[in-house]
Amino acid sequence: MSAYEDLCGLARERAILSTTAAILGWDQETHLPAAAVPYRARQLSTLSGKIHALSTSDQWRERLEGAEENPSGDPVEAANLREFRHHFDRATKLPRELVERASEAASLAKAAWAEARENAHFPTFAPHLDTLLSIAREKAECWGYADEPYDAVLENYERGARTSEVDAVFSKLRKPISEIARAAVARSAAVPADALHGSYPVAAQKTLNREIAESLGFDFEAGRIDTVTHPFCTHLGPHDTRLTTRYDEADFTSSLFGVMHEAGHGLYDQGLPEDHHGLPSGDAISLGIHESQSRLWENHVGRSRPFWQRWLPRAAELFPSLAAISLDDFLGAINRAEFSCIRVDADEATYDLHILLRFSLERRMLNGDLAVEDIPAAWNAEFEELFGFVPPDDSHGCLQDIHWSMGGLGYFATYSLGNLNAAQLFATAMQDAPVAAGFARADYLPLLAWMRDRVHTPGSTLLPQDLMKAATGAGTHPEPYLAHLRERFLAGAPAATA
Amino acid sequence: MSAYEDLCGLARERAILSTTAAILGWDQETHLPAAAVPYRARQLSTLSGKIHALSTSDQWRERLEGAEENPSGDPVEAANLREFRHHFDRATKLPRELVERASEAASLAKAAWAEARENAHFPTFAPHLDTLLSIAREKAECWGYADEPYDAVLENYERGARTSEVDAVFSKLRKPISEIARAAVARSAAVPADALHGSYPVAAQKTLNREIAESLGFDFEAGRIDTVTHPFCTHLGPHDTRLTTRYDEADFTSSLFGVMHEAGHGLYDQGLPEDHHGLPSGDAISLGIHESQSRLWENHVGRSRPFWQRWLPRAAELFPSLAAISLDDFLGAINRAEFSCIRVDADEATYDLHILLRFSLERRMLNGDLAVEDIPAAWNAEFEELFGFVPPDDSHGCLQDIHWSMGGLGYFATYSLGNLNAAQLFATAMQDAPVAAGFARADYLPLLAWMRDRVHTPGSTLLPQDLMKAATGAGTHPEPYLAHLRERFLAGAPAATA
Numbered sequence: 001m002s003a004y005e006d007l008c009g010l011a012r013e014r015a016i017l018s019t020t021a022a023i024l025g026w027d028q029e030t031h032l033p034a035a036a037v038p039y040r041a042r043q044l045s046t047l048s049g050k051i052h053a054l055s056t057s058d059q060w061r062e063r064l065e066g067a068e069e070n071p072s073g074d075p076v077e078a079a080n081l082r083e084f085r086h087h088f089d090r091a092t093k094l095p096r097e098l099v100e101r102a103s104e105a106a107s108l109a110k111a112a113w114a115e116a117r118e119n120a121h122f123p124t125f126a127p128h129l130d131t132l133l134s135i136a137r138e139k140a141e142c143w144g145y146a147d148e149p150y151d152a153v154l155e156n157y158e159r160g161a162r163t164s165e166v167d168a169v170f171s172k173l174r175k176p177i178s179e180i181a182r183a184a185v186a187r188s189a190a191v192p193a194d195a196l197h198g199s200y201p202v203a204a205q206k207t208l209n210r211e212i213a214e215s216l217g218f219d220f221e222a223g224r225i226d227t228v229t230h231p232f233c234t235h236l237g238p239h240d241t242r243l244t245t246r247y248d249e250a251d252f253t254s255s256l257f258g259v260m261h262e263a264g265h266g267l268y269d270q271g272l273p274e275d276h277h278g279l280p281s282g283d284a285i286s287l288g289i290h291e292s293q294s295r296l297w298e299n300h301v302g303r304s305r306p307f308w309q310r311w312l313p314r315a316a317e318l319f320p321s322l323a324a325i326s327l328d329d330f331l332g333a334i335n336r337a338e339f340s341c342i343r344v345d346a347d348e349a350t351y352d353l354h355i356l357l358r359f360s361l362e363r364r365m366l367n368g369d370l371a372v373e374d375i376p377a378a379w380n381a382e383f384e385e386l387f388g389f390v391p392p393d394d395s396h397g398c399l400q401d402i403h404w405s406m407g408g409l410g411y412f413a414t415y416s417l418g419n420l421n422a423a424q425l426f427a428t429a430m431q432d433a434p435v436a437a438g439f440a441r442a443d444y445l446p447l448l449a450w451m452r453d454r455v456h457t458p459g460s461t462l463l464p465q466d467l468m469k470a471a472t473g474a475g476t477h478p479e480p481y482l483a484h485l486r487e488r489f490l491a492g493a494p495a496a497t498a
Numbered sequence: 499m500s501a502y503e504d505l506c507g508l509a510r511e512r513a514i515l516s517t518t519a520a521i522l523g524w525d526q527e528t529h530l531p532a533a534a535v536p537y538r539a540r541q542l543s544t545l546s547g548k549i550h551a552l553s554t555s556d557q558w559r560e561r562l563e564g565a566e567e568n569p570s571g572d573p574v575e576a577a578n579l580r581e582f583r584h585h586f587d588r589a590t591k592l593p594r595e596l597v598e599r600a601s602e603a604a605s606l607a608k609a610a611w612a613e614a615r616e617n618a619h620f621p622t623f624a625p626h627l628d629t630l631l632s633i634a635r636e637k638a639e640c641w642g643y644a645d646e647p648y649d650a651v652l653e654n655y656e657r658g659a660r661t662s663e664v665d666a667v668f669s670k671l672r673k674p675i676s677e678i679a680r681a682a683v684a685r686s687a688a689v690p691a692d693a694l695h696g697s698y699p700v701a702a703q704k705t706l707n708r709e710i711a712e713s714l715g716f717d718f719e720a721g722r723i724d725t726v727t728h729p730f731c732t733h734l735g736p737h738d739t740r741l742t743t744r745y746d747e748a749d750f751t752s753s754l755f756g757v758m759h760e761a762g763h764g765l766y767d768q769g770l771p772e773d774h775h776g777l778p779s780g781d782a783i784s785l786g787i788h789e790s791q792s793r794l795w796e797n798h799v800g801r802s803r804p805f806w807q808r809w810l811p812r813a814a815e816l817f818p819s820l821a822a823i824s825l826d827d828f829l830g831a832i833n834r835a836e837f838s839c840i841r842v843d844a845d846e847a848t849y850d851l852h853i854l855l856r857f858s859l860e861r862r863m864l865n866g867d868l869a870v871e872d873i874p875a876a877w878n879a880e881f882e883e884l885f886g887f888v889p890p891d892d893s894h895g896c897l898q899d900i901h902w903s904m905g906g907l908g909y910f911a912t913y914s915l916g917n918l919n920a921a922q923l924f925a926t927a928m929q930d931a932p933v934a935a936g937f938a939r940a941d942y943l944p945l946l947a948w949m950r951d952r953v954h955t956p957g958s959t960l961l962p963q964d965l966m967k968a969a970t971g972a973g974t975h976p977e978p979y980l981a982h983l984r985e986r987f988l989a990g991a992p993a994a995t996a
């Protein structure tokens with residue numbers, strides 16, 4: 001066996017451990033008895049320790065160096081070695097002491113954040129956030145970065161991304177999205193907030209969700225849907241992709257769009273090449289690409305007219321109260337826009353404003369341009385500029401998200417990158433006649449096949465921007481997304497008033 | 499740290515791996531998508547390999563020897579060292595080649611058995627059984643035994659048991675149980691087989707099962723009940739004990755007695771001392787003791803008059819058709835006896851006859867006194883002697899159980915040992931006034947406290963027969979069980995006719 005094959009063997013062994021940890025994590029969210037949580041934490045930390053030890057072992061280093069010295073010339077091998085090297089260097093550049101300190105700080109911070117949010121009292125969380133920022137800066141120095149420390153943390157979630165490039169794209173979104181959002185909100189004033197309020201039994205919601213997920217191509221022989229408090233999608237190994245959702249008996253669209261979103265993640269995972277499981281070539285490349293798939297199915301497909309031409313009659317069979325609602329009114333209701341303080345409740349028209357705010361603050365926080373005690377004021381000032389009002393308290397402002405408390409700086413940007421990528425991939429795919437024809441009749445298998453080919457099959461062989469260029473002819477840029485938002489929220493509307 | 503503490507540390511590390519494997523196993527039975535089965539097998543075999551490597555490592559041996567050389571005098575430590583030594587020797591006495599051959603033979607045999615049972619064609623399975631018997635004999639020679647090879651396999655399931663001792667007890671059961679069974683079956687002729695046949699919605703069954711399991715003391719903060727095809731109970735770590743059941747909408751007693759049986763196992767697991775998790779002192783001692791707990795709650799409690807005095811009215815609230823049935827008729831129906839070919843369908847009066855048959859055949863098979871090709875004839879001859887008729891084919895005879903195909907020789911005896919132990923423990927517990935008073939008013943917490951103290955808390959510090967002596971004053975013997983069967987199936991009946 002070559003050194004490369006040996007290295008792949010180690011990577012597949014690591015994948016067995018990491019998928020095992022993922023099963024324990026899934027079980028914790030879905031089934032774990034309350035009293036068993038502490039032991040589950042011990043099981044998970046033991047597995048993490050084994051995974052880290054293997055990933056940074058001399059054995060790993062030797063095989064990696066051996067493989068690099070004798071490349072076969074195969075491009076997939078070259079891509080895998082690029083990724084193996086990247087992740088090995090990232091893992092080994094951090095001193096053990098720093099990793100342990102970070103883990104302890106995050107677990108203390110999470111508890112403090114929960115208390116701070118509960119009481120809308122930022123000072124409870126502030127010293128922890130300060131510590132987490134110091135640690136993130138230390139890590140950034142260990143990892144190194146091109147232009148600024150924020151590059152190093154962004155890299156955790158978006159492989160190869162530069163802060164300056166993301167900023168250049170986001171800067172072009174700020175004004176037009178603000179305008180579209182204001183117009184969309186103004187137009188939605190005519191749509192009652194409770195237009196779809198009704199009685200939707202969970203069993204019927206499950207039936208509809210499953211039929212729709214199947215129609216998108218989600219394979220239930222290789223996946224499932226379960227019920228949780230905080231929905232997610234997890235890939236537990238080849239042929240084992242699990243979506244989760246929660247049900248609101250007064251609003252079936254909540255679980256349905258949740259399932260379509262998670263199914264988008266799941267379709268990516270189910271489309272990764274099974275033979276490459278455990279290797280970078282069998283792994284998703286970034287959150288910004290992953291989110292492109294969830295947003296594609298949730299928004300471009302799930303909130304479109306052809307989709308509901310097909311599915312509203314079926315929904316009305318399951319939920320008789322829908323029979324009285326016209327397709328136009330239904331589409332108006334599911335695309336209703338409204339300014340809200342809370343990111344996770346935001347609609348498609350206003351969502352990115354929440355991200356632009358966070359990206360801007362995070363970057364200044366990490367680079368040392370914004371002191372922790374000034375965060376609430378900075379948040380509220382920028383929020384007011386974007387949304388036109390100030391949150392009632394910090395629980396509805398800078399304390400609302402869990403991400404910072406977990407040390408997850410750099411994560412938020414990938415949500416908007418996902419939106420941009422989704423629109424750009426979708427627009428390109430729709431230039432393909434069979435994809436467009438399928439879309440028009442709510443047959444999504446051609447669209448899925450297009451995504452399989454351009455987005456899923458490459459795994460991590462292409463970096464995100466190379467993948468976008470190969471799939472669409474250009475790196476991530478704002479135009480397709482802005483065009484989509486204008487089409488959805490402004491077309492046929494009275495002249496935008498803002 | 500002492501060598502003993504170091505050894506305990508290794509044992510706790512092993513427990514993290516083995517509970518992790520148990521979670522993967524539970525998930526496989528309850529949730530795993532069909533297409534993911536092969537990868538799950540790889541995950542499980544990787545974990546098994548790591549567990550075996552750790553359990554037989556030089557590190558383990560050195561710490562064990564070190565601990566044995568410097569005993570502290572603590573009796574729990576001494577018991578743990580006794581068990582650690584026993585299991586280390588058992589694990590290291592088998593050559594790796596034999597372990598791998600056994601594993602491969604069992605997986606081939608399982609498939610052949612399924613096909614043979616499907617077609618009622620013993621010759622399909624016979625060569626595999628022959629191989630498994632040779633392997634079991636080889637293992638017995640590696641392990642060593644006191645009197646006969648069967649001792650060595652029995653030891654896998656019933657710590658410290660001798661075949662001759664089990665045989666001495668079983669021999670005393672054969673004639674009286676045959677007589678009781680015939681009388682019980684004769685008396686049951688007057689009870690219609692469909693007396694309880696009705697419509698029992700699953701949701702209401704779940705409600706009743708949960709209320710009853712809670713009333714026995716099962717802690718749902720540290721456990722749960724899920725639905726499966728083949729019910730079981732599994733202990734996934736401290737505070738995580740999971741029961742499973744299946745539902746028959748025409749017969750609520752099927753899931754209820756299943757849950758009470760599994761809850762009996764679960765109560766034992768929940769009662770093991772948490773501080774000793776991962777050590778023998780925190781582990782169940784044998785299947786014969788484990789089964790005593792499941793049979794106790796299923797049969798001694800669940801099929802008793804005081805239990806249904808308390809619970810029949812509640813069941814009738816949930817299932818209105820029961821309101822028309824008197825307590826006497828209900829008890830007659832749930833204690834109806836009938837001869838059947840299939841062990842898993844057998845009632846309390848006839849169950850042990852199935853075990854006596856298997857024990858007798860297995861012993862002769864393993865010791866070389868019964869050739870594989872002669873098994874069907876030997877089975878049918880002994881079956882006819884015990885039950886008075888011959889099974890229609892081998893699928894209803896010697897092919898019905900999965901155990902042999904998994905190499906599980908020696909397992910069956912523990913079912914009847916469990917019945918005997920249950921009756922003996924129950925009879926002793928009922929000599930305690932608060933236990934008896936609680937039982938009479940369907941308050942089972944005193945009975946549970948008694949079992950916690952005598953059976954659960956010792957973990958594996960006492961060998962099964964020592965535990966029975968400490969708890970009841972005598973090793974396992976037939977009288978309490980026979981007295982129980984006579985009381986249940988003959989009391990108040992016309993003079994037994996057989």
